[in-house]
Amino acid sequence: MSRHTERAHWQPGNDFTLLENGEAFFPAVFEAIAQATHEVILETFILFEDKVGLALHQVLVEAARRGLQVDLLVDGFGSPDLSERFIGELTAAGVRLRVFDPQKPLFGIRANVLRRMHRKIVVVDGELAFVGGINYSADHLLDFGPEAKQDYSVRVRGPVVADIHRFVRAAIKEPHGPRRWWFQRRPAPPRSAQPHAGTAHALFVTRDNHDHRDDIERLYRVAIRSAKKRVWIANAYFFPGYRLLRELRRAARRGVDVRLILQGTPDMPIVKFGAELLHDHLLRAGVKIYEYCQRPFHGKVALADDEWATVGSSNLDPLSLALNLEANVVIRDRAFNQQLAERLDKLVCESCREVAAEGDGKPTAWQVVRSFVVFHVLRRFPYWASWLPRHTPALVNAHGDEPAKPPQVHHGL
Known part of the structure; x- marks a missing residue:
């Protein structure tokens, strides 16, 4: 039995706040990161270098400079155009940036369209979490215009945060080997359990290409x-x-x-x-x-x-249900x-x-x-495409201080 299978169970005593669109979501996330004391872990499918991405960049850099351990995981397909300066400032401050399945375009076309890291999760100090479908891009704000997206996320407190925290820490697990002294950060204290914060029962559920291929869809069907x-x-x-x-x-x-x-x-x-x-x-x-x-x-x-x-990153289409890495919270309240x-x-x-x-x-x-x-x-078509010869998606460090080296592959993401 996998570790995630063991911890995928209902947790009582949680508090959920619904966050609608970027106007509610971005200030809540940025404030939580600004008030963090030990650790920030953030996963996102899309990170653009626009006003929202730059605001996130600033709070992450400031958190790392305060001595926090800051981990950022982005998807290579969803976030392909981050500049060297943008990345360099993050890594110089000590942010540990990882890219899921980065690939160079083939004839100008991004070839890593399948098996994407589509989750949108933030965990702060192992005590506060955000889960939903909102990416870090200006098109989630109303002032973007007619193309601004309508979307949702939740802010979570309570025992289920420990489940989310264990999952994201495993997802960005550092490759073996010593780290340079200027990247050492204060480790987050262990968060084995969180006090009750509300009345909601909650289940953190993910979808991967190994042990949890249909968990999210199955919970929909049961409901x-x-x-x-x-x-x-x-x-x-x-x-x-x-x-x-x-x-x-x-x-x-x-x-x-x-x-x-x-x-x-x-x-x-x-x-x-x-x-x-x-x-x-x-x-x-x-x-x-x-x-x-x-x-x-x-x-x-x-x-x-x-x-x-339920609120999360998973669509009800072939990509989300058969190929992508997804995460939802299921709530009884x-x-x-x-x-x-x-x-x-x-x-x-x-x-x-x-x-x-x-x-x-x-x-x-x-x-x-x-x-x-x-x-x-x-x-x-996603199932048929999966039969074709393919590489194993890689999780690659983007630390500017480290020499180039082969990608670090993490199975089961």
Whole structure:
């Protein structure tokens, strides 16, 4: 049994704060890092060198200069264009920067599109954590304009933070060997347990390509199957497999209020095309589908009945469910569930249009064949791609003081 399997269990006594968009998320994270006393660990898929990335850069450098141990993990596909100066200032201050699966573009095209480190996690002093879907880029702020993203994260206190902390420390585990004296930092004290901070039960769940390939999807299915009142899913990239679709249809048919909030103005046209292939199949079972049209929707949240909710990085599409490294928190708490429900209901009422079924008759034979073929191509292509010869994704140090050396490979990320 893996270490993560052993610790993936419900923890009572947690407190969750829902953070909507960059306006709430970035100040909360930056303030937490500024007040840290021992350690900061941050994982992100995207880090851009814009006003948000530069603000993060500043607080991380200041934390490292105060003597904290600061670890930053970014994805090589999502964060490919960081300048030497940006990286050099981080590493010179003592920030331990690692890049997941960095590769040089092939004919100007990034080839490391599959098996990405898609998590967005922050842990401060082993006592406070943030988990969600918000990256460090200016397009998560409203002043970015019409392309600003709608998204969510949570701030977490309580015993489940110890689970998150153990996970991220294992993910950035330092390669063996001595470190230079000017990079020695005050180690964080052990955080084996955290005092109760609230009333929420919580489960930290991840997806990898080894022992936890379907954990997040399985918890979705369990929640949908158990629902008696409502299932609301707001997800940017919605193209799940048959089992999850089947549970949604069954829930709607037994009278559960099943709502999907999807992208109406997607950043990639294929996203809307893929989701639309499922519309008729779901609508005929009684599922209600809403398209968020105010701006791009990037959220990955859901709720069931009056207690269950989840927030994280995982979409419900082939990449997140079959290839990417993801992390969600699952929450059982009436107050948090109600808060999330109010936010989602506000989106539906003010910024969404409801999708109507096309016609009253049965689909034509051509529509059935087209949907069947396209569905399976889109649903299965990541599995087919995984059969091709491929390298093992590497975790590479970016310490400016160290000579060039072969990538340090960490299995099981």
